[in-house]
Amino acid sequence: MMIPARQAIPAEVYGGFEMRVCDLPGSRKLEAFAAHNHKANPCYFCKITHDEINTQAAYDVDNFVLRDEWEQICHAFAYRDATTAKARKAIFEEHGQRWSQLFELPGWMPSGCAIDFMHNFYLGIAKEMYMAFLVRGHLLNKDMWRRLEELVNAIQWPSGIGRLPKNLGENHGFAKADQWRRWVNIQCTILWSLWGDDTDMIRRNAPQPPRNAKDVEDFDRSDLTEIYEVFLFASVAERILASKSISAEDVRRGHSYLRRCCHRMLALGIHLLPNHHLAMHYPEIFRLFGPVYAWWLYAHERFNGMQEKVRTNGKGDGEMELTLTRNWVAKQRLHELLVSLPHDATPEERELISRVVSNDRAAGTLRTHMLSHSAALSSIKAPPRIKNFSDLRYLPHPGVYKLLFAFVRTVWPDLPLADDLNVNPQYTTFSSTSSTRVFPFISVDGTRYGSIMDKRSSADRYACVDFGSARIPCRVLYHLERLVANQDIPVFPWSLYATDLGVYVAYAEQFHDAEVIVSEQLAAPVAIIPIKSRTLGDDVPLWAVHSFDRTGIEPEDDWFNELADELDSITN
Template structure:
């Protein structure tokens, strides 16, 4: 590590240098320029300069696609088409960004957030591209075209490279969490170190980013999780300022326009999230009208407002007070009414809930026609959860549901607003996705918990059941895959959690046969290395 006081000394020499050549000499020899930050009391350029996880790590993700997959010709034309089609088939939650539809032709992605999305699904997409008829990674890569310039110089071992893909994706899932323990920091760092060491053994050229990534552990210990220091927010602000119409005026007018627009948008943002609970519908409409006129009522602002205003609560759609009460017996699933009665009896035993056919003195009647509203979606913890029976869109109809301290992938059929004496209660009707021992072991199974994934049968669900809407835990992505190993039901879904709060919460319900057959997979050697590494880190 550099010495702060030496850096300050050379930075001061750079400031006093009178020629460009002298300043360049100091930069080349000591790697430092003068900065006005050096005038701040207590500023130490090394200790106060954390590595930006966003630019550094997602550059590694980008370099994997360009320097290994593309330069190494690990996908031929058919493979690139499959790569593109597989990504385009993913069902994403509506609250996150999408990936371009033409990745087979243009491998570049303009945003770090898109590289983040790609890194999360790397293991499943590349498995589809590199597998053989037994669903195992092929031993050899496609032949390199004779006209390829330059020819790849590293070892093109698909099985080893796929193992490194898993290390890269797992380390991203762990290190890019909002809350992270010291043990998780060391574990994520260890996986990332194995990734870089694996590239070294293959002969892949690496950049300074690989070296800087080996210091994440120190940065996280000093500054906290990646969310505390990464530059996603700053990049977003850059995009906001780029959208300001400046008309090319000089003489300070552009700077004034930027500052005025910046302050105006922030005041509007503060107003949107700070209206009191008793604000009238007219006030809400006026604020919403101003947001619409400024073009701010899109993705990021809407999601952030929902996050700030919801907290741990559940927000129904706007103007729910005007939504008509629902006839529960007239729904597409008529058994829902009795399921709701049974659920409320268990949830609120003191209310003695009964149906409208057995009303008695001292009971609370759940009327089939005037006690509930069906909602197309709800917002919980800033996350939008849709439903399969919504009339306008079927987005966000899949979710991870917390059941007995385990996340279970489910399909959401209905959301209900139940009107009980002196309170309003929200519950949802869901169907669990189906998984069993016949689904074959996959090469990522050992890392399934860290990757937040489970494998289920496509469009096969369990019976309808009622849960409290507070049990809705996270949005999920659905990655369709097929397998030739199964005699029947060849279409499967890889269900991936998109909760980034903590790596400890990504605990899905796995197949019973998972642990008994796990040792047969190709990841055994790498896992043994990780276990040895973890013992060393914990001992330190």
């Protein structure tokens, strides 16, 4: 079949368009390409076939036969110019391409449509993995589902992080993409608690499905450790690829774990979907568009939900659309007002906006949303109503005054400071009663960090703190005290990937001596999962601390590296 060549457009005239992001069905309609279940053309990046999705060829990235964008555009014009339905059908069946009026636009290229990470990974790969192994595969029996529910409900979540359902023992799925995202963050710790053996490793024998179970997923369940590694690799890949900032090397590492995850599922006999193959094209999308925060659809889905709640009259002729538009414009104007007042704004106007942002009646998601906007004006923000000084010598924890005084003298060594018991007039007195205010919480770059003085919520009393090259989970008092960890804590199945996963294990409710740090060292909110080691016993409760900074955690792990080397020498 002859394909007419498209008239060449000079590079200096060829404009180019911003990226387009849709879910999978939306992207196919936008690009006038075949659906993802098309037998010959399920992928608009390469020429893999649908029958190859469950073979190694669909994940052999180095040997993909990529599509030529200009050829696809030529096929689209050929489809438009075909004079019979039979000719159009032949073009579509062979090349998967239809005509779209958008191809008339200079700069409209198929590569401008990215694979949405939210739909592809969380609602595609992570969800299918969970359903195939745990639900349809019956790798959790009734008692395990009960224990999973208890463990998930016992997690101490930071206030800015969405929760998981409380009835997972009965209803095994999640309704929202953000819940799947949270599950991927914690699944390695949760599954270890359910599948761990007496040595704190994963046992080999997998639970067998009930005799009366219907439609059981058929896969190799002879070695539970291999199944656990599928979840482990997926969590590591998500943690790296979903970072707020990412390098080309990070993309390569994260994608390698995702490929290992897919290869392992193929080896186990799990039926893979087009989403698994499409994820193999992540590196090119990251190269073109940067971190996923720039192109995933969480914000767009949120906006859709906001628009669905707008009361409309349901009338046609554009009246309903006009109502939606007016509501949207009003919200955007409010957003602009919150984040950027004009230079000539009056003090009364600034005070009004400050009251709106800090108003206690604006609770929940809305309050978090407004606080994140107000963070654009100041990276560190404290409650404005705290005006009275605190007596540092009468705080619940003794020694705070001495710690803070020593810290101030270290920060400003040239300042002649003396404690409040000194009577020398040549020194400036650092008063214990009129020098310091104690805040129940502060906001750093829009993230809320609480303390033991916050009587309304205990959700944000723990955080990760940067100490030089190390990142340590801590408890917030009025300052911070480190959690205790040492070489007696055993090596867990995820320990070799702890840095990438952002997981740190410490003794529950045990802390190092208190110390003073500056607010800029606050790095990330954390979720705390109470766990127990079989080797240490029930009398030694532990915390698995999961960081939610999306950039990784780097604990002081010299002692662990030695244990890891020793473990490698034993296993090899």
